[in-house]
Amino acid sequence: MGTTITGWGSALPDKVVTNADFASYLDTSDTWIVERTGIRERRFGGSTAGLAEQAARVALECAERDPATISYLLLATTTPDWTIPATSSALHAALGCGGGAFDLNAACAGFVYALVVADSLCRTTPGTNALVIGSDTLSRVTDQRDRATAVLFGDGAGAVVVEHAPGESLIVAHDLGVDGSAVPILNAPIGGTIYMEGREVYRRAVRAELNSITAVLEKSGLGPEDLALFVPHQANVRIIEAVNERLGIPMEKTAIVLDRTGNTSAASIPFALCEAAGEGRIKAGDLVLLSGFGAGMTWASAIIRWGVAGPQA
Ligand code: UT7
Numbered sequence: 001m002g003t004t005i006t007g008w009g010s011a012l013p014d015k016v017v018t019n020a021d022f023a024s025y026l027d028t029s030d031t032w033i034v035e036r037t038g039i040r041e042r043r044f045g046g047s048t049a050g051l052a053e054q055a056a057r058v059a060l061e062c063a064e065r066d067p068a069t070i071s072y073l074l075l076a077t078t079t080p081d082w083t084i085p086a087t088s089s090a091l092h093a094a095l096g097c098g099g100g101a102f103d104l105n106a107a108c109a110g111f112v113y114a115l116v117v118a119d120s121l122c123r124t125t126p127g128t129n130a131l132v133i134g135s136d137t138l139s140r141v142t143d144q145r146d147r148a149t150a151v152l153f154g155d156g157a158g159a160v161v162v163e164h165a166p167g168e169s170l171i172v173a174h175d176l177g178v179d180g181s182a183v184p185i186l187n188a189p190i191g192g193t194i195y196m197e198g199r200e201v202y203r204r205a206v207r208a209e210l211n212s213i214t215a216v217l218e219k220s221g222l223g224p225e226d227l228a229l230f231v232p233h234q235a236n237v238r239i240i241e242a243v244n245e246r247l248g249i250p251m252e253k254t255a256i257v258l259d260r261t262g263n264t265s266a267a268s269i270p271f272a273l274c275e276a277a278g279e280g281r282i283k284a285g286d287l288v289l290l291s292g293f294g295a296g297m298t299w300a301s302a303i304i305r306w307g308v309a310g311p312q313a
Pocket of ligand 1 (some may be wrong): 027028029032033036037108147148149151197198199200201202205235236263265293294295
């Protein structure tokens with residue numbers, strides 16, 4: 001017994017913030033930001049539940065699924081709208097979902113964590129399904145006067161519908177991990193803003209992604225040549241290039257959205273996955289590698305079998 005993805009959708013707020021906007025009041029430049037990160041613009045605005053709702057509605061329509069028939073709603077976020085209750089509660093009501101709902105916080109690796117949990121919830125029970133969303137509004141927890149972090153982050157959401165299906169699991173292989181000794185180098189206390197030791201996070205991120213992707217390739221017995229697409233966490237194009245070079249994954253086979261979104265944390269992988277699906281870069285049966293890392297330091301990789309028949313009408 002298995003699972004498949006039957007729908008997908010994404011959302012961004014309307015407000016575009018360009019590198020020039022930061023250069024107008026901070027000691028930074030478009031050249032520095034593009035050369036060091038690959039980011040050209042990002043979107044600010046909305047709430048975590050609001051962006052999640054927009055992305056989820058598109059995914060539900062794509063899957064032709066009535067929200068009332070949803071078994072589980074999993075919201076991966078590191079920027080909840082409230083401390084109490086879980087943001088997924090409000091989202092559950094707004095969408096009119098059935099079943100249970102919970103938030104999952106594994107920072108930028110959260111969507112892949114949530115996808116693995118959803119797969120295990122739905123795999124063994126016929127008739128079950130899950131709405132899996134990554135949504136974050138990092139602009140709300142970023143000090144916009146701190147050039148070291150302000151230019152990096154943006155807001156957004158991406159969602160997929162996972163359903164029980166005959167056959168195999170959509171997750172071909174996965175690897176989830178965390179190194180809690182990294183809490184001091186990337187964090188935001190309750191009510192505070194993001195603190196990050198960028199260079200050290202960069203160093204650990206490359207290492208974590210290399211190890212995690214190597215682990216899923218070994219578990220699955222697959223090589224980079226078997227993958228239709230690599231969808232990495234969208235933090236810095238230099239991190240993606242470093243990982244790709246060492247693993248032999250061509251950049252042409254890699255989904256990149258960070259030039260337009262910045263780092264949207266748990267939303268970055270599903271957003272990039274949805275864009276690739278919308279552009280027809282993946283088709284039913286294709287193997288797709290997802291891999292992310294984030295505060296914690298968490299990491300998560302999965303090789304998934306893409307399920308929906310094609311771009312939504
Ligand atoms: O998803 C969450 C995980 N987070 C990440 O993945 C972020 C990982 N880290 C990075 O992507 C990079 O380390 C950064 C983009 C944050 C920084 O790039 P870097 O090449 O590592 O630069 P750096 O931190 O070594 O800083 C180089 C210089 C410093 O000045 P000095 O000390 O050489 O005079 C910084 O103060 O660049 C300066 N700098 C800036 N200059 C202009 C830092 N931020 C900026 C800025 N504009 N926005």
